Amino acid sequence: MAWYPGATKYELQPESDAQPAIRPTQFIVHSIIAPWSALRTYQYWRDSTNLESHFGIGYAGDIGQYIGTETRADANAGANRRGDGTGAVSVETASNTKGTDPWTDEQVEELIQLGVWLHQRHGIPLRICRSHNDPGFGYHSQFPQWSTSGTACPGKARIAQFKTLVFPGIVARATGKTTTPSKTTPAPTAPAPVEDPMPAPTTLYESAAGGPELPAGEWLEIPAAEDTSILRGPCTYSVTVAATLSGTAAADRVQVRFVHVDIETRRRSAALPADVPVRDGDVGVQVTRSGSIPAGQYLKVEALADAAGAAVTHRTVDGLIWR
Numbered sequence: 001m002a003w004y005p006g007a008t009k010y011e012l013q014p015e016s017d018a019q020p021a022i023r024p025t026q027f028i029v030h031s032i033i034a035p036w037s038a039l040r041t042y043q044y045w046r047d048s049t050n051l052e053s054h055f056g057i058g059y060a061g062d063i064g065q066y067i068g069t070e071t072r073a074d075a076n077a078g079a080n081r082r083g084d085g086t087g088a089v090s091v092e093t094a095s096n097t098k099g100t101d102p103w104t105d106e107q108v109e110e111l112i113q114l115g116v117w118l119h120q121r122h123g124i125p126l127r128i129c130r131s132h133n134d135p136g137f138g139y140h141s142q143f144p145q146w147s148t149s150g151t152a153c154p155g156k157a158r159i160a161q162f163k164t165l166v167f168p169g170i171v172a173r174a175t176g177k178t179t180t181p182s183k184t185t186p187a188p189t190a191p192a193p194v195e196d197p198m199p200a201p202t203t204l205y206e207s208a209a210g211g212p213e214l215p216a217g218e219w220l221e222i223p224a225a226e227d228t229s230i231l232r233g234p235c236t237y238s239v240t241v242a243a244t245l246s247g248t249a250a251a252d253r254v255q256v257r258f259v260h261v262d263i264e265t266r267r268r269s270a271a272l273p274a275d276v277p278v279r280d281g282d283v284g285v286q287v288t289r290s291g292s293i294p295a296g297q298y299l300k301v302e303a304l305a306d307a308a309g310a311a312v313t314h315r316t317v318d319g320l321i322w323r
Contacts, residue, residue: 001068004055004117006110010042012052012066019072022087024122025135027115028076028146029162031095031154032056034238038064040320041092047318048240051075055091055114061106063114069122078145082133088146089118093154102157108165115170126171128163137167202321204231204239211243211312214254214305222256222301222315231321232263233293239319241301247309254305261298268300 001016003009030053032041041056042064053075057063067073072081075090091114093107103111115137118124129136132145139162140146140153147153154162171177212220222243231237245254260269293299303312 001070002121003068004063004065004114004121006113006117007055007063007065008038010039010064010066012042012045015052015073016067016071019067019074020081021070021085022072022081023085024069024089024118025086025124026079026088026129027118027124027137028079028088028090028140028142029111029138029154029158029166030075030090030092030140031099031158032092033095033097033099033153035059035096035236036094036238038062040238041094042066043320053090053092055089057091057093057107057110057114059094059104059107061104061110063110069118076140076146078132079143086133086135089122089124093158095155095158099153099155100157101155103161103166108161108169111166112169112173115166116174119170119174126174128167137170204321205316205318207314207316209314211315213311214245214303214308216305216308219257219302219304222303222312231293231299233297233299234295236292236322237299237319239299239317239321241317242315243303243312244314245310246313247311248305254303254310256301256303259300259302260293261300263296263298 001021034040034044036044036056037058037060038056039062041053041058045052045066051074052066054067054069054073055063055065069089072087073090074080075092076088079088081087091111093103093111095101119126124137125135127136129138129142132143138146139159141151141159144150211222214220222241231239239258241256241258243256248254261267301317
């Protein structure tokens, strides 16, 4: 396996040793739809999913590598590893939670340096991929074979930067030429302050057995492990809440949502409701929210069952908080 000397090594196990080898022929860029550092992206791959990328790049240009580039990573669907043993190297990049912001100057520079190294180390040709299995450089939404359910990743602004800044920069740097942004192309702007990465996040984790019964057709708060609010503003957060339900056979569905609650007025503002399918017996429910809370508000979680009979039997919350 090959490790990029310009990245901090955060090796994922057992994936790094257990997943099959590839011969890298493509480099595919992504947006992770979260304002995460390279370290936070590693923690997400390690703790929350069985997917992963080879690299992650934060807003500030911090870059981490999670799996060697000659080992399969599972971020590109049909491009992860083909029948002939070829596969794509993937990089996730910090973004806002809608995937609409451009890469920062620091991210553009790191993408260029990484692209040059991949060309030199693995011989990835200096061209944009002409088909889903054609060697070269590309972005996630370029071909449907690279995404199982369709995607706009890495977003329109970043696709434009890929074509006008990143890929031309890789070519110019790899061939010994210099490159500067086109005068007709706006320089990338920094993300909105609410989504700027912040150093030294606080780790949040709570777990407790038991919970409320869910009345039919009524939103009910799921208390935190110690019957307190999950967190209080002002802060930026990325939080996952999981709950185990019982008695769901009588309910058509259960919905879970995050809410911001004003401390003084108790006014609640719903955010990102999520339908969760239910089945007979216990069912696991998990929702994730990244955002920010102003001063004077709490973040809480509510659940709603279409019919009576369901109850929460265990709940956990984990995530990161930037203050």
